[in-house]
Amino acid sequence: MENPIISIKNVNKTFDTRKHKIQALQDINMEFGKGELVSIVGPSGCGKSTIIRLIDDIIKPTDGTITVDGLTYDNNKPISKEMIRKLGFIFQISNLYPWLTVRENVLLPLKIHGLSGSEYEANMEHLLKYVDMEKYADVYPAELSGGMSQKAGVIRGMIHKPQMLMMDEPFGALDENTRETLNIELLKIWKETGMTIIFITHNVEEAVLISQRVYVMSSHPGRVTAELKIEFDKPRDLDLITDLKFAEYCTKIENLIGRIELAQIK
Amino acid sequence: MKTKAKVFDFLAPTAVILILLIVWQMSCIIFNISFHLLPKPTEIFLALNNNFISVIYPDMLVSLTVMLLGYLIAVPLGFVIAAISSQFKLAVRMITPVLIILMVTPMATLVPEFKLFWGVSQSVKILVVILQCTPVIAVNSITGFTHVSPDKQNLMKALGCGKWETFFRVTIPNAMPQIFTGLKLGCILCTIAAMSADLSVGQGGLGYRIAVSSSMSATDTAYAAILVAAVIGVLLYSLVSKIESKVVTWK
Numbered sequence: 169m170e171n172p173i174i175s176i177k178n179v180n181k182t183f184d185t186r187k188h189k190i191q192a193l194q195d196i197n198m199e200f201g202k203g204e205l206v207s208i209v210g211p212s213g214c215g216k217s218t219i220i221r222l223i224d225d226i227i228k229p230t231d232g233t234i235t236v237d238g239l240t241y242d243n244n245k246p247i248s249k250e251m252i253r254k255l256g257f258i259f260q261i262s263n264l265y266p267w268l269t270v271r272e273n274v275l276l277p278l279k280i281h282g283l284s285g286s287e288y289e290a291n292m293e294h295l296l297k298y299v300d301m302e303k304y305a306d307v308y309p310a311e312l313s314g315g316m317s318q319k320a321g322v323i324r325g326m327i328h329k330p331q332m333l334m335m336d337e338p339f340g341a342l343d344e345n346t347r348e349t350l351n352i353e354l355l356k357i358w359k360e361t362g363m364t365i366i367f368i369t370h371n372v373e374e375a376v377l378i379s380q381r382v383y384v385m386s387s388h389p390g391r392v393t394a395e396l397k398i399e400f401d402k403p404r405d406l407d408l409i410t411d412l413k414f415a416e417y418c419t420k421i422e423n424l425i426g427r428i429e430l431a432q433i434k
Numbered sequence: 435m436k437t438k439a440k441v442f443d444f445l446a447p448t449a450v451i452l453i454l455l456i457v458w459q460m461s462c463i464i465f466n467i468s469f470h471l472l473p474k475p476t477e478i479f480l481a482l483n484n485n486f487i488s489v490i491y492p493d494m495l496v497s498l499t500v501m502l503l504g505y506l507i508a509v510p511l512g513f514v515i516a517a518i519s520s521q522f523k524l525a526v527r528m529i530t531p532v533l534i535i536l537m538v539t540p541m542a543t544l545v546p547e548f549k550l551f552w553g554v555s556q557s558v559k560i561l562v563v564i565l566q567c568t569p570v571i572a573v574n575s576i577t578g579f580t581h582v583s584p585d586k587q588n589l590m591k592a593l594g595c596g597k598w599e600t601f602f603r604v605t606i607p608n609a610m611p612q613i614f615t616g617l618k619l620g621c622i623l624c625t626i627a628a629m630s631a632d633l634s635v636g637q638g639g640l641g642y643r644i645a646v647s648s649s650m651s652a653t654d655t656a657y658a659a660i661l662v663a664a665v666i667g668v669l670l671y672s673l674v675s676k677i678e679s680k681v682v683t684w685k
Contacts, residue, residue: 221588226591226592246594247594252594253594259585265586265604265607266684267607280594281594308683310685
């Protein structure tokens with residue numbers, strides 16, 4: 169790929185536990201183009217979440233290089249605040265801080281990044297309305313359902329208008345209808361903003377619906393086993409789920425994952 | 435609804451206390467319990483009324499001063515010990531057993547040794563309160579500081595926050611419920627420690643009054659002093675609980 173905005177080259181990641189070392193990732197090579205929406209799918213424990221934590225500099229690789237927007241990360245130092253501002257992270261579980269209201273949680277990245285102004289406040293109100301959360305802005309997380317907490321967590325990840333957004337199974341805890349609605353909303357937001365999005369999911373249909381490309385991974389240790397381009401002639405909306413090509417993509421990916429899981433059982 | 439709940443919260447324990455006092459009074463009469471063994475509640479309240487200004491109030495001031503000074507020193511001391519040691523895993527493992535030893539040691543038994551260094555003074559009593567309260571505040575705070583979920587910390591890392599910014603934005607607020615548990619336990623211990631120190635050091639105080647009254651067979655005055663000590667302890671505990679409700683608003 170020419171001029172990827174995110175490039176992961178020959179990355180390995182080993183975790184040291186008290187008893188032994190665990191190799192989470194082995195020889196990972198991935199590239200993400202500017203403005204792409206790419207999913208990573210694979211069985212549990214294949215290191216999908218580890219990859220986006222490496223890109224977001226939450227953890228460091230054991231070796232290999234990660235280059236984001238032209239800057240190669242130093243494996244011994246944290247990345248600069250300027251780079252961090254370009255990145256956004258949405259966790260698997262909403263991770264709202266219980267001592268802050270929904271509004272305070274959502275505004276937290278702005279506070280930390282030193283961003284202020286009516287543009288961001290308006291963006292927050294707009295996003296809260298988008299996900300039907302404007303009535304709950306001054307409520308504490310303990311008073312929200314799991315789904316509502318997750319929506320607030322998603323908004324928090326996007327509030328500072330990052331250029332690159334890591335989403336770690338953001339809709340996994342939601343019911344099917346809400347998930348589908350938010351998938352379409354995500355596509356709208358992606359088209360409006362031109363963000364580069366890396367989307368982790370277990371749900372193959374979700375990955376095929378929203379992504380331009382899908383990386384398939386195997387586990388023990390995590391490796392990239394396949395990369396598929398997902399191309400449709402039709403607009404990406406919920407009607408696409410009934411399309412034959414959609415089903416073919418899903419079957420192909422599920423077979424790849426199934427083969428991986430079978431190989432591991434053997 | 436909230437007013438009804440508040441009224442119930444006040445009336446329920448008051449009713450229980452009244453019932454207990456009635457049972458106590460009737461038991462003393464029915465079983466002809468000796469005054470020297472267990473005075474009746476009416477006798478205790480009478481002693482409180484008769485001796486409050488001349489005897490109990492000055493001792494109450496002494497104990498209150500010791501308790502408050504000791505507690506107000508123990509709180510920041512315990513917090514700072516916990517804040518610094520929780521930053522280093524090794525420090526937590528080294529310091530926690532020492533704190534637990536201090537927690538289980540009745541400090542008042544060490545008063546004779548303290549008196550050798552500092553003489554007979556209120557400072558020794560304050561020291562006893564500090565030594566008894568600081569460990570429980572520190573241990574509970576350490577527990578709060580060291581039990582932050584990795585994802586809460588990871589969000590701070592994802593936003594580029596360093597160790598100390600994470601500590602102030604996340605670790606401290608997350609630990610608040612546990613910190614207040616320590617503060618409330620500290621209230622209880624500071625009352626007990628102050629009374630015990632009064633017994634050993636003398637020089638006034640409610641514990642001293644209890645001992646002196648008992649030795650003079652003025653059991654009603656002794657129990658009146660116990661009652662005042664209990665009320666002070668309950669008021670201090672209630673004050674900390676009230677502060678907790680204002681600080682830990684999300685619970």
